[in-house]
Amino acid sequence: xxxxxxxxxxxxxxxxxxxxxxxxxxxxxxxxxxxxxxxxxxxxxxxxxxxxxxxxxxxxxxxxxxxxxxxxxxxxxxxxxxxxxxxxxxxxxxxxxxxxxxxxxxxxxxxxxxxxxxxxxxxxxxxxxxxxxxxxxxxxxxxxxxxxxxxxxxxxxxxxxxxxxxxxxxxxxxxxxxxxxxxxxxxxxxxxxxxxxxxxxxxxxxxxxxxxxxxxxxxxxxxxxxxxxxxxxxxxxxxxxxxxxxxxxxxxxxxxxxxxxxxxxxxxxxxxxxxxxxxxxxx
Numbered sequence: 001x002x003x004x005x006x007x008x009x010x011x012x013x014x015x016x017x018x019x020x021x022x023x024x025x026x027x028x029x030x031x032x033x034x035x036x037x038x039x040x041x042x043x044x045x046x047x048x049x050x051x052x053x054x055x056x057x058x059x060x061x062x063x064x065x066x067x068x069x070x071x072x073x074x075x076x077x078x079x080x081x082x083x084x085x086x087x088x089x090x091x092x093x094x095x096x097x098x099x100x101x102x103x104x105x106x107x108x109x110x111x112x113x114x115x116x117x118x119x120x121x122x123x124x125x126x127x128x129x130x131x132x133x134x135x136x137x138x139x140x141x142x143x144x145x146x147x148x149x150x151x152x153x154x155x156x157x158x159x160x161x162x163x164x165x166x167x168x169x170x171x172x173x174x175x176x177x178x179x180x181x182x183x184x185x186x187x188x189x190x191x192x193x194x195x196x197x198x199x200x201x202x203x204x205x206x207x208x209x210x211x212x213x214x215x216x217x218x219x220x221x222x223x224x225x226x227x228x229x230x231x232x233x234x235x236x237x238x239x240x241x242x243x244x245x246x247x248x249x250x251x252x253x254x255x256x257x258x259x260x261x262x263x264x265x266x267x268x269x270x271x272x273x274x275x276x277x278x279x280x281x282x283x
Contacts, residue, residue, distance in 0.1 A: 005084040063161035087141035103130035114173035118142035120190040142188040159279035164223040222270035
């Protein structure tokens with residue numbers, strides 16, 4: 001298996017180098033794409049000095065989908081069969097990534113799998129015992145993309161820009177007759193958003209909440225409506241669950257986000273833009 005890797009950066013913190021180091025030596029080459037318009041010179045220079053890494057930066061934020069398409073096509077041109085896709089806030093521990101690749105190599109009919117993925121919810125005791133399940137959705141971070149199927153499936157949906165990009169690709173893969181496989185024994189350290197403590201209005205106890213910027217809530221709302229209109233007939237249960245997750249995120253941000261009125265405005269804008277077919281990057 002010829003495996004390349006990619007990580008898409010956007011205003012990364014200093015610990016991004018440590019995260020990258022957790023998988024850099026396990027792939028043949030790592031394409032590092034920086035969506036930051038004016039990146040930190042110190043971080044950029046440190047990344048450029050990494051061995052077997054290629055740093056790409058053109059001064060534009062083109063989102064997640066366009067960058068994944070760009071790197072997937074580049075990796076195909078460079079002769080790679082698989083692409084490990086990572087977020088800047090994610091990392092693997094110890095020899096976990098080697099166990100992951102071993103599980104994939106031994107998986108029967110892997111040529112029919114468009115994406116392999118990981119577990120980021122609960123760490124398991126023995127990552128060397130392969131435990132695979134068929135799923136309808138994986139997160140981009142920690143996933144291994146089958147490049148031989150990439151162009152056949154049609155690449156990632158650039159209309160979405162960010163959010164729901166991985167979800168849409170997985171559903172389209174399944175509609176095309178391919179599988180999405182998750183290895184429950186492989187754990188990835190992954191951060192979903194900014195977590196902070198807030199006093200619950202219901203129980204009055206301090207609870208941990210994941211909050212997002214109003215712009216991020218805009219993309220979540222608009223893109224969910226796009227996915228729902230496209231896949232609700234084929235995947236009714238999956239879309240119903242996705243809707244509940246979105247409603248819970250909106251509820252948390254309206255109740256606990258200091259910019260709650262801005263959040264509400266951006267949700268409304270997301271609905272309006274979807275209905276007017278204004279997709280892509282928010283202008």
